[in-house]
Amino acid sequence: MRDYFTVAHIMMASDSNEGVIICACKGIRTCLLCEEFKGKGQLKEAGPQVVxxxxxxxxxxxxxxQDGEPASFPFPGVFLWENFISEEEEKELISKMDRDVWNQSQSGRRKQxxxxxxxxKKRKVRFGGFSGLPGLSRDLVVRMQREPTLAGFRPVEQCNLDYHPERGSAIDPHLDDSWLWGERLVTVNMLSDTTLAMSLEQGLAELGLAEEVRVAVRLPRRSLVVLQGEARHRWKHAIHRKDIRGRRVCSTxxxxxxxxxxxxxxxxxxxxxxNIALSFQGTPV
Structure with missing residues (x-):
């Protein structure tokens, strides 16, 4: 739906008297908006022929x-907590998030x-307008800390991301920074089921697999997932466009x-x- 993209999501610029629609995508990253208006065409996932x-x-x-002869291998570092929040909590969380401004992000996402x-790159941190995590997260953090996997977990940053199929939302395979961010990455998945795609482009030599290996981690609605160890530092993680079938909001x-x-x-x-983060007095920066 074209009218979904309000003025808050696109900007008009003038280039040689021709209107150009600009989204937040940069470099090789694209969304349905820039693919349509910039003529980039439908995005195709790159990768080797054999996966x-x-x-x-x-x-x-x-x-x-999932393909070929039956086989399996231990996959440490992923912890899944289904029904981490209730339907009522999900509704309240989304309602409060939607009262704040969602900013454009790359690949068709919005963020807070x-x-x-x-x-x-320069390994520098500054406070900026940072005033803490939002108040709505206080009870959730206490609940997390009661789980042995998350004992002692004290988050210093929260990022809310909004995915929508009409924007072609996705996030490319990546490893999160490990200079500032610590061992555990925690994400609460809301509004729809999705799949977290874990990948090793170099394959798994110990299994005799020379081509890319992907492990699909299904994330039910209202679940929490933790990545640590090899799943955090060795395996890249992504959310592919095809796995966004309805609005999805997550808090990492x-x-x-x-x-x-x-x-x-x-x-x-x-x-x-x-001290700032755990005051739970934050607004989006």
Whole structure:
């Protein structure tokens, strides 16, 4: 629906007397908006011709083969908590998020950031307008900390992302920063089911697989997922366009790395950031 893209989502610019519609996509990243108006055509997922597909079994904690002969291998570092929030909580959370401004992000997403301003290339952190995590997250963080997998989890940053199929929303395979962000990445999935695509482009030599290996981690609506260990540092994670079938909102929480914790080189800065974050008085920056 063209009218879904309001003035808040697109901007008009003048280039040699011709109107150009600009979205937030940069470089190789695209959404349905810029593909249509910039003539980039339908985005096709790049990758090798041969991909080995596995499905994550959260009970057995195995990656189970989906193509070819039956096979499986241990897949550590993923923890899935189904029904982490109730239907009533989900409704309240989304209602409160929608009262704040959603800013454009790349690949057809919208976002709300609650965290410090970071230059990862120069490894610099500044407070900017950071005033803490939002108040609506206080009870959720307490609930997380009661789970042994998340014992001692103290988030210093929260990022809300809004995905919509009409924008062609997606996020490319990537590894999160590990200079500032710590061991556990925690995401609450809301409004629709989706699939977290884990991938190793170089394959798995220990299994005799030379081509890309993908493990699909199904994320039910209102579930929480934790990535740590190999799933955090070795396997890239993504959300593909084809797996966004309805509006999806997620909140990702990140903790500090050891460098910013007691005993680390930037422990004082880390303490200041945590004091602000855990005041739960934040507004989007």
């Amino acid at each position: 080995h597909h596995f499905l994550y079994d959260p009970v057995l904690r195995l990656a189970v083969r 950031d609650f965290g410090p301003k970071v230059n990862f 929480y990140r903790e500090l790395s050891a460098e910013f914790l007691p005993g680390g080189q930037q422990a004082e800065l880390g303490a200041q950031l945590l």
